[in-house]
Amino acid sequence: MAVFPPTGSSSLELTISVPGFSSYPSLPNSSVRGLDINQVPSIQADQEEWMTAGMEDEEDSSNGSGPPRKKLRLTKEQSRLLEESFRQHHTLNPKQKEALAMQLKLRPRQVEVWFQNRRARSKLKQTEMECEYLKRWFGSLTEQNRRLQREVEELRAMKVGPPTVLSPHSCEPLPASTLTMCPRCERVTTTTTTLDRDRDRDRDRGGPTKTNISSASATTLSSKVATPAL
DNA sequence: AATCTTAGTTCTTTTACTTCA
């Protein structure tokens, strides 16, 4: 039986590379290639100028007819603070946005956009992880299916009486008639009598139904994906 | 109607790589 990996954590803590790591402020009229990569630019001077430039196009970016939008790169420190804030809450209320913008010397709109993009990146990362997990799960199920088919072939080859199947509930032998092979899809299915069903239902009352299980699996998938250990 | 979020897109900057003198 395919088993989900143990649910170690219920929340996804994603590690995204900090975008500010490789970012320097845009230096007007200068080539990046001309810079010594080991030389950290003077934050005070360069960034001040760059920051003001970033703040200046506030009016420009709002109307479509202005000059082409200028793009800024957030500094390491700004990115760090934004990440830190994002860890605490993934959305900001207007007050928080205002305060953070003030602290970072950015426009509230920029903070807002950063959070939007950050949420999107986070979601993308999660989707990728889920995809990876489902791929592994699919592989596991395929392998399991192969094994079971081999088993069926072996049983067929034996051409002996129907196998004795033990009930998972009572460990008692089940009637042979409860195991049938679907002629169309060649899958082994269990067909229990009404009497058996009633007995099992009474015994298992309170247990999860098939539907419950699958819906629970679906809803907790994202948390299970956090530990893909297939 | 205003505000916020998401999804999708545009566009600029950065980086890595290649070519050529």
Place this chain on the structure above:
DNA sequence: GGTGAAGTAAAAGAACTAAGA
């Protein structure tokens, strides 16, 4: 062969837009 400038494709991410709640 080593080196630096120039060109380019791809990646990253800031900013924008439209639609929906």
